[in-house]
Amino acid sequence: MYVTARDGTKLYVEEAGAGTPILFIHEFGGNYDAWEPQMSYFARRHRCITYAARGYAPSDIPADVERYSQAIAVTDAIDVLNGLGIEKAHIVGLSMGGFATVHFGLEAPERALSLTVAGAGYGCEKSTEEYFRGVSLKVAENFAADPVNFAKIYAEGASRVQFQNKDPRGWAAFAERLARHDPVGAANTMRGVQARRPSFWDLEDRLKMMDVPTLVVVGDEDDHCLQPGIFLKRTIPACGLVVMPKTGHTLNLEEPAAFNALVAEFIAEAEAGAWTRRDPRADPAQVMRTD
Template sequence: MPRITTPDGIGLHYEEVGEGIPILFIHEFGGNHESWEPQMRFFTRRYRCITYAARGYPPSDVPGDVEAYSQALAVADAVAVLDGLGIAKAHIVGLSMGGFCTVHFGIHHPDRALSLTVAGAGYGCEKEHEEYFRGVSREVADQFQTLGAKAFAPVYGSGASRVQFQNKDPRGWQEFVQRLATHSDTGAANTMRGVQARRPSFWDLEEELKRMMVPTLVVVGDEDDHCLQPGIFLKKTIPASGLSVLPKTGHTLNLEEPAAFNALLAEFFVQVEAGAWKPRDPRALPGQVMKTK
């Protein structure tokens, strides 16, 4: 299996296919590197597509110490994958946990990103729900550790923003749950405690986001309630950003609506590569209703 070793000695499994401009796909907590299969198959026609299993997700290494997991280390792992493959710049695409990683990648390594796609990201960001989210994250970690991924996967997979996927595509949802059931109990628990429960809110990053000039596409589902307001915040804060809201859609965007998701990304990439995805026109004043003079 192809592997890259991070600066702190963690082995990461990766897969790549295709030639051309690189795209790096970063998966969500409930998925793994295989979750990007609809995108890997579609974009390999004209791009070099790379996906990898985050630390804690077999066949990547599973550190036993929770301190080996953090938002900063997640970003460092993404950079290590690019470095290991000799890639200077890539389109960075992340879902949920991977979307948070993508935001931080853009803040700390803007020179390595051709563009950022931040999909389904926002859980824990809303200040009124911040402590609740941290508590629930720790509860989920406990469930993975005590019940195990195999027993807990159907419960986790039936969350309020996952049932949309189940209703639209029962076979696809079942594959998602079966994949989740194979996760490492230790890796899932440590990821939830070390990354999810500790990461900062987007609102805490406002000044850094205002300075980030990387072309950014934000994608959310309209029934993924705790990502809607964070998505709007990112749109209002990141200068060269656009927001797309998919109707009647939950959290698992790239699997739930693969055709729509792929079409959005394809158009976005083309505009970025043509230099046509620019910061918002300063004449588009947010406070203006109609121009009178």
């Protein structure tokens, strides 16, 4: 089915199951179908929704780069919920979708039952911020010129080879999905969203005020997400952090059983009201108590 975003863009949506809603937001390198292991698992107990972001077929692919941004990615997620008549949902996002999940919590906390932020952090570190923006623009050029051949290069990035080594068939399906990216949609997503989005460090004051239960998940070989993940843990009041060993960027596909178990437990605790702010007695400045 399709829902219509507030600017008229049509977004392709799939859903399954019944119960408390979960909205899955995909990464740049994926699409709505990259959440299949989660849709199948969580639909046993939840109403699960996944959608193709603007720029990803079969959703609309606007030609104007100004119709792509971090803010628009958030309003699109909200519009998907609105189109389905859903007031609140657990929000789960990977990478680009993880950034959208963080911003969803900042912009519409009243609509989020919880936030799962997986593999998010590229471009956040101040030491590599400008480099990342330049690389994003180069990636945009490459996808615009030849998405099929460039997908072969992109799929073997430093934080993707872990998936290839563990699960060659799963990685091959990921690489094939990547090769189907629309050249206009991929380029505009890189230019309008990835290259322009703010660093988490720029959002520190707002993140400190965000009281939504949050789980951050990163792979220990996804190097440019490690420090941003620790920053989110230290900044968001009700935040937990999981670092998955010997794991790269494509968390939900690379380690689906472990990822599903982590998210299921987190959602259960959030729904029970047990995922709360950090106990003030757990003072990070304290090494050992002496009095």
